[in-house]
Amino acid sequence: MPRNQRRSSGLSDMELSKELVRVLRHGKYDLAMDCNGFVDVIEIIEAFSRSGFAQISCDNIKRIVETDRKGRYELKMDRSQWKVRATQGHTVQVENPDLQLLTDAGKYENIIHGTKMSHWNSIALAGLHRMNRTHIHFCIGLPGDSQVISGMPPRCDVAIYLNVPKAMRAGLKLYESKNKVILCEGDHKGRIHPKFFRKVVHIGVGEMPRSRRRSSGLSDFEISKELVRVLRHGKYSLEMDCNGFVDVAEIIKAFAQNGFAQISCDKIKRIVETDRKGRYELKIDRAQWKIRATQGHTVQVQNPDFQQLTDTGKYENIIHGTKMSHWNSIALAGLHRMNRTHIHFCIGLPGERGVISGMPSHCDIAIYLDVPKAMRAGLKLYESQNKVILCEGDHKGRIHPKFFRKVVHIGVGEIRFSNPDDYQD
Structure with missing residues (x-):
């Protein structure tokens, strides 16, 4: 698979949509965003072009918006320029995202947050938390119900029904996005306490007791x-x-305040x-x-005690793990640290000697970094206590594909790609 084989044909609509999400929700490429979250389509196209995406036009983006079944985007014409924004799901702050305050507690029969069973015990004790997003997300029913457009990923198997009148009486503010996703910032700590859960249902199984773990604590x-x-x-x-x-x-105290026993x-x-x-x-x-x-932060740490890597030959391989579904985008735009403070690498494949951490088990693509070339270009690599190699990337938080020494589809073979000399920085 040549690295630039997709430059002439461009990305698929699904891949382009994913890239738009990264730009409009998470601030990839650091493009100018107005107070309502809109970005100039021309600026997005130019950023895509600089990152190696070919043949992306305004018509491509308009088609993505018009055919998106979840209503993730909104287009408008402003002073003869097309602009686009994400309707919800942001991690970047948007000053005035045009969300409508929900004042009628009975407007929707159900307001539901979807999650996975593996997260339930923690949620039952500590509540929902917005984490890196600006809001906690709810939908107005289960997927497939009338009027439900978006708000719950398909992999969810637990449905948390919000007690809307009780939440509103307690001062929690709910907002409705253009695509009928209900959003809540939570309390001053960004959370919604379990006392505001009306019921919790294991989808396809039945209703679940909320407090079943309080006496025994968490695993x-x-x-x-x-x-x-x-x-x-x-x-x-x-x-x-x-x-x-x-x-x-302080951690134990916070856990106790949030219902974690023992x-x-x-x-x-x-x-x-x-x-x-x-x-x-x-x-x-x-x-x-x-x-x-030891690493993996999204919060800024002033002095995390990482050791700068100065010897390019200290480790035979420095590898970033990812999934095949992400490869086409990475081959064109490079690696990006996204919400984390660093891009992560391990010093070998999982199971190899000396490898402790750095690559999730679900990865099926291994990207080998050309360490000497990256260091010569000024990229700084650091080593954490648990032998994870970390890199902030360039000024845009990315590592260009020209610094990939090789790419391997794990268990299949090497993915061959050509040197992207035509890539524009």
Whole structure:
């Protein structure tokens, strides 16, 4: 598969739609966005062209918007220029996204948040949290119900029904987007407490008891997931020092305030000591245990104690793992750190000697970095405590495809691609 084989034919509509989501919801390419979230279509086309996407026209983008069944986008003509925006789903702040405040608690029979069963125990205790997004999302029914356009991914198997009158009485504000997604910023911590859940249904199975885990507490796996949310992504907005450390006592207190029972310092220490991927680091500071994530942050950490990699030959391979469904976009536009502070690499394939972390198990594409070439171009690589290699990318947070030494479809073979000399920076 030559790297530039798609330059003449362009991306498929699905791939183009995914790229529009990255631009309009998440700020990829750092294009100028007005206070309502609109971006000039011409600016998007020029950014796509600079990133190697060929034959993307205004008509292509208009077709994507007009045929999108979920109503993710909105087009308008402004001073003879087409502009487009995402109707909801943002991680970037939009000053005035034209959402309609929902004031009638009975306007919709059901307002539902969809999630996965693997997340339920944590949600039952700590509630829903908007995480990196600006809002928590709800739909006005289950997928397939009348009037439901968007708001619940198809992989969801748990439906959380919001008690709308109770939430409104408590001061939670609900908004409706153009595509009938209901949005809520949550409370001052960005969450919706479980007391506002009217009922919870395991789709296709039946209704679930909300508080079934309070007496026994969470499993180690579930606590580890919650620690990731706290230490990498800033859940509960706990105080974090310049090196990314948070007081364990403060974490335990936050867990208790959010309904997590029987979480102790010893339990957290055990999770850190037994974590095979080395995600966490513990230390004693002034007789207080503190903990941090070793990498993977979306929150900014001033001085995370990474070691800069200066020896280009220290590791034989430095590899980024991804999925085949992302490859065509990456081959043209490169790797992008998105909401994280760094792009992640591992020092080999999972299972190889010395490899601790850095590549999710679901990856089927391995992108090998040309380390000498990347360093000569000024890209800085850092090594975390658990041997994950990190790179902020260039000024736009990306690593250009010209720095890929080779790309392998794991278990299949090498994906051959040509040098993108025609690529415009």
